[in-house]
Structure formats: C-alpha cells, structure tokens
Amino acid sequence: MTKTETVNHFSWTIGGPQGTGVDSSANLFLRSCAAAGLHCYGKREYHSTIKTGHSYTQIRVSETPINSHVDPVHLLTSFEKSAPLIHAHEVVPGGAFIYDPKVTDPAELDLHPEVLLVAVPFDEILTKLAEELGLPAAKAMIMKNTLAVGASLALTDFDPQYIEEALKATFSGRKAKLVAPNMKAVERGYQYIKDLGVSDKFLYRLEARPESPAQLVLNGTTAVALGKLKAGCRFQTYYPITPASDESVFLESKASEYGINVVQAEDEIASACMAVGGALTGVRASTSTSCPGFGLMAEPIGWASINEVPVVIFDYQRGAPATGLPTRHEQGDLLSARFISHGNPPRIVMAPSSLPEYFEFAFESFNIADEFQGPVIVLTDKCIGGNSQSIPPFNENSLKIRRGKMASQEELNRLAELPEFNGQFKRFKFTEDGISPRVALGQEYGIYWNTGDEHDEYGHIDEESENRQIMLAKRERKLETVAKMIPEHLQYSLHGPANADVTVVTWGASVGPLLDAMPSLNSDGISMNILVIKLFSPFPTEGVSRILNQAKVKVGFESNTTGQLAELVKMETGISMDHRVRKWTGRPISETEAVQAIREIVSQKSKEIVLTYGH
C-alpha cells in the first residue's frame, strides 16, 4: 500500500429522520471509542420535532483531548435514504460511505469519486438474525442502529470487545437482557464488512489505548446537574424548555437519592420566584431555563437583586429571538443577561467554556451567590449543554462550600440579649463591604422584611433620598467585594503564548474550536493566543485590558449576530476588536472553520468573517 494510514484521528457521521435510532447509534459509537481509551466529541443536531426532521450526530475521535467537531467526514453511515442526500458531499476523498443499497443509490449522490462505497444489506442480515434468534423480524429491524455501529467500526479495525463493554454500560439493570441480541447485531455487521474484505482499502484506523485512564462520558446538562448536587443545591425549579430541561429531568431522576426537591412550575416567572422564595429559607436554590424562559425571569431577577437573595439561574442559550431556533446553538444572551431587569441592578453573570467547567461553574455559582447575596446568572449553551464528550473525571479535591455571611443562631441570640434589641433584625445593615449578615426565614430573633421597593436596614419601604443613596451604593459595592473573591480562572484565562500575532477574544462554546485549531495554526507559522472571558458582571476590566493592551491583532470570535462580547469588551474597557468572526446559523463553529477564519484574518486582513458551514 502506498498511502499511509491515519490512526485515531477520525470523524464519523450518522444521520436520519428523528426517532429512527440515530441517537442510539451515536451513543453506542461514542461509548465504544471512549471504552477503548480514546477521546471523543459528539456533535448532535436535531430539529424541533419529535418524529421526522433530519437529525444527525458527528462523533469525532482522537488520541489527544478534543473540544470541538470538524467539517470533514471520514466515514458516513446511513441505513435510510435522507441523510446521504445531505451529508454525502462532506465525505473526504479516501473516506468511506456505508449505506443500504435497498434505499440508496450512491450514483445519485454528490460523493467524491475517491470515496469508498460499502453496501450493507441491513434488512437481509437482520432477517436472518431474527430467524436464528427466534425473534419477529420487526423486533430485529430496530437493531439497524447497532448493526450500523458494528459495520462502521469494523472498517476501522476497531476491537469489538469495546463495543460489548459499551453495550453493557448502555443497557444496564432491567435492560441488561438487550445486550446479547444487540451484540449479535454488532457482530453480524462487523463480520459482514470483514467478509467483504474492504477494511484494507480504508485508511483510517481506530486503535484502542487500554492503558489510558477511565473517562466520564456525558453532556453539559448532566455536568451542571452533578455540579449542583455536589454544591448542595436542594431546590431546583423549572418549566420545560429545550435544551435546558434535560438538566432538571436528570436531577429529578436523582431526587430521592440526594434529597433534592425538583419542582416543575407553571411557567418561568413562577420557577424563578419559587427558587428565590426557597433561597430565602437558606437552602441553595436554583432554576434552569433557555432564552424565552430567561426573558420571563427579568422581574424576579431584579427582586432577588434588591432583596439580596442568593439564587442561581442557568440559561442554556439557543437560537433567538422568540422561539428562534429551539434546538440549535447560539450565544445570543450575553447582553440580555448582563442587562436583564429594569434599573441594571447588581448581578453576577458568568459563562463556563468547556464541559469540565460546566461542572465547576455549577458548583462555584452557589458559593458566589452566597458570598454576593444576589442573583448569579450562568450562561451555558446548546452546544456544550447537549453534546456528549469524554472527559477526565471531575476534579473534586479542591471543592469547598462557602456560604458567605450568614448570621448563626448564636449570633442572633446574642443580639437579642442587648438592651436595644427591638425584636427585629437589620438584614440590610449598612456595612463597609456592602454585604450584610443574612438570616434564613424562620430563625428566632431574625425577623426582617423583604420588599421589591427601596427599603431601610430592616427591609421596610423607605423612599427617602438619603436612604436610597446609601442603600443602593451598599448593593453596588458588593460587586467590588465579590470580584475580589472570585478566583481569576473563573473570571478569564489566556491560552497560548503571552505574546502572539493574533489574540482571539471569545467565550462559551466558541472556545473549544479555537483551542483545537491552535496546533494547525502554529504549524502554519501563525502564533495565536486565546483570551477566554468567563465573568461578565462584574467585568474583569483590569485583567482583560492588560492583556488586550499588549495584543497585536485583536479578534472577536463568537456565535451571535452582532458580536456581543466584542460590544461588551468595548463598553467595559474602551478597547475595540480589529476583526470579528461571527456565526449565527444555529450550528456551532467547527475547528475547521476556526482554522480557516484565523488564516484568512492573517493572510487577507479580513475585518468581518461570517461563518456558515454545517447542516
């Protein structure tokens, strides 16, 4: 053979109408590769429908950690006819296409002539298997998805024992009896390819790395749920919305194990109000939503701010405005979160930029809320929220719970002994750092009032000008206080060399493709560093300005129409981006697009680059 093989650097796409088993195939493929010790990233795209609507997943596999998807497809697999029509053109020369000849004629597709065509008669193989297993044929047909995985992985010479491991992990407990027949389907698919003798013509190999440590395979909504549980969140409210509700439904499935109360409210206004009410009793409380629901929370967020209630709100951003692109990715709520609620009241706004950070930010958001005493908005997105990845186990060693200034019962008892005690507590006491000791509703000697009106130190309505000035300044001061308490790596981080030709300023899911693009750009001779901003209110003006003042060429890079981060950076630091890269098709940015965009900026000095790739 003249051409060399590519080992453990692979992208596989499977697609079809929603509800045809595409998701199960993708899950099994990803889990099999992860079980073999490889790093995996699964990009999932689906329509806002339950059945029909084209849905597909790309699983990217690598020997080293990866944080994004790529545009080229090395192997496209399909057992129905619609997906190939859409994805055939993405398969690279030297790649392969596995299809069912009963429904697909490759001659009709936009395929590169150097794509290896592999016909697999799915129905025939499964009918035979059904006879052998004594199953009704229809029962066997639903295993097309597992057969497809067996066939696909056979082409890469992947060791099938890991598929079996993955099947066992997928079908556990009551479903364990499904492992054996599905493994049979895998084997038939695998054997069919081997018998064809086509693997030799396919130059992509997946080799197990059994020595590598166990990884976690999960998506962002699950990572957030786990971070919340670890943080001691015991009250979560929600109203169903894609893609946020997966988090709450997962939490509810764990409710009895961890004693968390998960309540489905009648709308997002109610879920926010319930969470804030809950937080007043001292429990760590939270709600999760997505764009339209987040908009509805404007008023309770303001109430939590003026009443200094620690509450955590997750907003999984999706295509906007209105219902926009309900199942698609966008980073469109940055400015909305920064400014939501009338009067621009103090709030914390932050955004994690990787799956491990989804866990960490979920955990830390409660510490920050308790220390700040006010609403903490965490901006997540559909991309990291919904995509499954393999990552190292979460680092739990350094996690500490900090509850901020809470008045203990002993302190309250002591205050009650004082001759001037009048049976009520100065919950909003004027303090130097702006933060006042907090009591939980129901504590003895802690009686105070909450109100959305401006109020005095006891929480009674007070419209006097002087009180307004002092009280508002006290609340504003808390932002400065808490800014000093938030560790720098939760505020921003710089990746790559301190001095670089290009400095890219980005956030959230746009970070992954840039990190992955770094080696390709470096080998082109382009030195790039990436400034990831994770805290937007209070804004880390000093740190960000210091880095940007040294930057040669500044590039804003994000998934929204107007370049919201660039706008915010300009507002907070006065520094403008020299170039802007934006994407708003509802599809996340790929590593491939990141590489091309930065190359174009360096070579052609393009001011504005709008990315559009992907289905």
Next chain:
Amino acid sequence: MATNLEKSTKPLTARDFKSDVVSDWCPGCGDFGIVNAYQSVLAELAFAPHNVISCSGIGCSSKSPHLTKTYGVHTLHGRSLPFSIGIALCNPDVKVITTGGDGDGYGIGAGHFLHAGRRNVNMTYLVYNNEVYGLTKGQASPTLSLGEQPKSLPAPNPNDGVDPLALAVSAGYTFVARSYAYNKKHLTATIKRAVEHQGMAIVDILQPCPTYNDLHTKSWFDEEVEISGASFPRVYDIEAEGYCGKVQNPNDPEEVNRKEIEALTRIRKPDERKAIGVFWEVERPTFMERLYPMNPKLKETPVCKMVIADADGNPTTDLSNTYQEFFSK
C-alpha cells in the same frame, strides 16, 4: 401533617404582631380590619412570630406584611404565590400566609392562582377583594362585574367579572371561603379556620375601597336588601343558614363529588346579596405529603436544614454512585 411548627410559649396579643410601621392606607379603607383580624388570629393561635412568614404581592393590600411583626416577604405584582410556595416547600416548619389584592391574585397572578390549587401546598391565601386596582388609582379589577363603572373608570366595564371561588374549587384548593372586612367576628373566625387548615386555603375578603369603589362601599354592604317585600341584610353567612361545605369522608368519592357540585352550585347561585362563609373544605394530601413517599429524605429533613458541608467546608454529597453511570469503563 409533618410540620414541626413551634408555638410561642408566652401568651401573645394582636399587639405583639404589630410592627412599628404606620400604614399609608386611606382613612376608612377596609384593609385595616383585615390586617387587624389577621394579627389577632396569629395571637390566638399562639404562633411564635418568627415562625410566621407573611407574604404578599403588590397593591395597597400587599403592604400588610410591613404592618405585621413576623417575617415579611413583599414580592412582585402577581407573584406572591410562587414565592410563598418556594418558602413553604423549602421550610415546611414555618407557617406561610400570603395576602394580596384581587388584581394581584386573579389578574396578573391568575396563572399562579390556578396552579397553586393543583399542588395543595400547606399555606393560606387571603385576598382583599375591592373590585379595583387600588394602588394604581382605581381601574377595574377582574372581580368587577360587567357594565359596572366605579368612579375612576372612564367607561363601564366591558369585561365579565370572574368568580374566584368557583375557580378555586375547580383548581383544587381544599379550603374555599369568603368573608367581609367589616364583620370582625366572622372574618377572624374564618381566617383562623383557613390558617388551621392543612392544605391550600383561600379566603376572598370583601373589602370596601372608599377611595375608588364608590359602588360597593361600607354602607352599601351594610344596607338591607328588599326581596319579595321583606328586608334582609346584604351580607349573610351561609353556614348560619345551615350550609356546610365540609367533606366528612374525603375517601368517599361519591360524597366528595356531591359536595363539590353543591359547593360550586352554592358559589354560582344567582344572588342579590353577598354570601359569606366556608363553601368548600376537604382534607387531601398536601404537596409535601405527596412527595414524601417518592422522596423520603424530604420528610426526614426540610431541604433548608439539610447538611451540605462538613465543618471544614468540604461538600458532604458523594456522587460516586452516579458517576458509575457515566464512566467509560
């Protein structure tokens, strides 16, 4: 019920439940009577003031918590119920009582009003029904009848009035009553029954607003009504006439159904007079009682008192069991 509501050990009077705040209500406002009755019930039931959480929405009536020396949670317009429910679910050991206006509860908060019934959370809801939006200068509230025109309305009301009690019964409230701000005895007794009820209780309180509702003033309520040549008091107590809305055996579906139809019929009965009393009362598992079998930890400890960290701040939640589901091998 699994509440551990601690009562006061020393005798209390209504005075003990009054804060230092001076009310800003108009002279002659019906709200005074209601808040006085409320405070005397708290004293009668010997609640320790710190165990009572007085909540409200926004409106004249919603200022009540500031006048009351318990914990106060004066929330957003229409949102007092979800706030209150959050409190009641996270700390079932306190008594949550929500006050608010008819606009607050049946207008902007109508969605929450309905869904609160479905959950039967253990709490009390007192609605000051003056048929107007007092605090915004007298516009029509959802309880104002079609064609009526109190003095702030530029034209007669083109909307039908809603019947909150019929809605409450249908929505699942387990204690549904009406009282009148100036019938101190009835009001106090009814609030007391509502507060003692285990589950979601509502008392809709007829409240004259002398400033904006010039149709239904105190003297209008106090008038006698002529029916077939005889005079009757405008406001009358259905229970004094022998009506009983209480379900004796909540496990008897036939009785429950019969009484529910009776209650709805009684509430919707065309009437020139104003009926007060308890229309519907039934014992049903509260929201927390429904959750306990599914989530027994909630019964052991209210979520607000669960231990989440050790003395050094290390989280005590152990996720290892759940991680197993996600490990690649």
